[in-house]
Amino acid sequence: xxxxxxxxxxxxxxxxxxxxxxGHQTMMGSRxxxxxxxxxxxxxxxxxxxxxxxxxxxxxxEIIFDCTNGANSIAALRQAGAQNLRGKILxxxxxxxxxxxxxxxxxxxxxxxxxxxxxxxxxPEARVVKALNTMNCRVMVEPSLVPGDHNLFLCGNxxxxxxxxxxxxxxxxxxxxxxxxxxxxxxxxxxxEMFLPLWLRLFGMFGDATFNIQVVRGG
Amino acid sequence: xxxxxxxxxxxxxxxxxxxxxxGHQTMMGSRxxxxxxxxxxxxxxxxxxxxxxxxxxxxxxEIIFDCTNGANSIAALRQAGAQNLRGKILxxxxxxxxxxxxxxxxxxxxxxxxxxxxxxxxxPEARVVKALNTMNCRVMVEPSLVPGDHNLFLCGNxxxxxxxxxxxxxxxxxxxxxxxxxxxxxxxxxxxEMFLPLWLRLFGMFGDATFNIQVVRGG
Numbered sequence: 001x002x003x004x005x006x007x008x009x010x011x012x013x014x015x016x017x018x019x020x021x022x023g024h025q026t027m028m029g030s031r032x033x034x035x036x037x038x039x040x041x042x043x044x045x046x047x048x049x050x051x052x053x054x055x056x057x058x059x060x061x062e063i064i065f066d067c068t069n070g071a072n073s074i075a076a077l078r079q080a081g082a083q084n085l086r087g088k089i090l091x092x093x094x095x096x097x098x099x100x101x102x103x104x105x106x107x108x109x110x111x112x113x114x115x116x117x118x119x120x121x122x123x124p125e126a127r128v129v130k131a132l133n134t135m136n137c138r139v140m141v142e143p144s145l146v147p148g149d150h151n152l153f154l155c156g157n158x159x160x161x162x163x164x165x166x167x168x169x170x171x172x173x174x175x176x177x178x179x180x181x182x183x184x185x186x187x188x189x190x191x192x193e194m195f196l197p198l199w200l201r202l203f204g205m206f207g208d209a210t211f212n213i214q215v216v217r218g219g
Numbered sequence: 220x221x222x223x224x225x226x227x228x229x230x231x232x233x234x235x236x237x238x239x240x241x242g243h244q245t246m247m248g249s250r251x252x253x254x255x256x257x258x259x260x261x262x263x264x265x266x267x268x269x270x271x272x273x274x275x276x277x278x279x280x281e282i283i284f285d286c287t288n289g290a291n292s293i294a295a296l297r298q299a300g301a302q303n304l305r306g307k308i309l310x311x312x313x314x315x316x317x318x319x320x321x322x323x324x325x326x327x328x329x330x331x332x333x334x335x336x337x338x339x340x341x342x343p344e345a346r347v348v349k350a351l352n353t354m355n356c357r358v359m360v361e362p363s364l365v366p367g368d369h370n371l372f373l374c375g376n377x378x379x380x381x382x383x384x385x386x387x388x389x390x391x392x393x394x395x396x397x398x399x400x401x402x403x404x405x406x407x408x409x410x411x412e413m414f415l416p417l418w419l420r421l422f423g424m425f426g427d428a429t430f431n432i433q434v435v436r437g438g
């Protein structure tokens with residue numbers, strides 16, 4: 001499958017590398033073609049990974065992962081182009097973290113709206129599935145780093161898109177379908193994005209990002 | 220031990236009833252003395268539970284549980300009186316949920332502040348410990364309703380107060396100390412209060428509030 005990855009940061013790298021390893025044609029996009037981060041990633045994949053602009057990567061992918069810096073995601077997606085997202089699944093991974101006022105980051109949007117919703121509104125023909133945004137990128141692509149069962153949340157307005165993403169998360173990254181929790185429509189993004197302050201606090205206490213949460217239900 | 224409970228809703232009821240059952244002198248406070256909810260609770264405890272105003276309950280308690288409606292917590296605590304909270308542990312349970320615009324509720328404060336912080340600032344001599352606010356009240360007082368290990372988060376500026384609350388949560392409600400996660404100072408309230416939208420979404424999907432989360436750590 002041809003996969004477009006938007007963003008050359010840690011998250012884009014982790015997902016892009018895993019996809020190349022599992023045999024997918026993968027193009028990583030950034031603001032400018034041939035960015036240093038992009039070229040380093042391409043080199044790390046032995047030249048198998050491809051690089052280009054946001055527009056190139058979005059046009060290339062049959063499915064797109066948005067791994068951009070959350071504060072700039074909408075600008076990056078505009079550069080990618082609505083026509084290159086139309087009808088495609090857009091796995092919206094990034095969180096609207098605002099580091100401009102120092103640590104800890106706050107959210108650029110929350111409470112009565114979310115980045116996932118903003119993106120679905122701005123690109124109504126993209127099939128946005130918010131997913132993977134409640135954990136570190138190493139855990140995203142290798143859930144067995146955390147022992148036992150633990151959960152991945154997703155949400156979106158398109159049930160078929162969510163089913164397809166769930167299948168890919170299993171086949172590509174090793175997520176058991178039973179550990180994927182569907183939170184309903186895209187407004188569920190508020191919940192998973194607003195989990196970030198708790199995640200960041202736990203990260204600070206543990207000094208280690210290799211953790212996740214499991215939802216445990218009573219009888 | 221003499222315990223003051225502020226608030227006669229579900230949360231105050233659950234905590235108050237458990238405390239009476241475990242042999243503590245417990246007074247539940249509300250805006251007016253002899254409220255209907257208060258009288259019903261007193262009757263449900265066979266007359267062992269005491270009732271009064273917010274001021275009465277705060278003056279009575281050696282330790283106070285704030286189980287008020289989060290949107291009105293500060294007003295309720297002002298009625299309780301700073302002099303009745305001075306030097307005492309205030310277990311701040313309520314969440315700043317705003318139901319005024321319908322379901323789902325939003326938060327009256329979040330992102331760069333929290334109810335826990337607002338209350339600690341307003342009552343600097345109270346030893347505020349934010350705790351128990353990430354789960355349903357039945358689970359708060361009977362964690363074994365959810366199988367296996369799962370976590371309770373607390374935070375606050377006073378380490379001795381947090382240690383004492385951890386001890387009480389174990390002795391009174393059955394929380395294993397190893398399942399209590401200390402998130403540091405009171406600004407950790409942002410994380411646990413902003414978890415509510417995810418909790419509410421899960422509650423909506425499950426149709427059942429008997430669940431909690433467990434933090435699972437990798438090697």
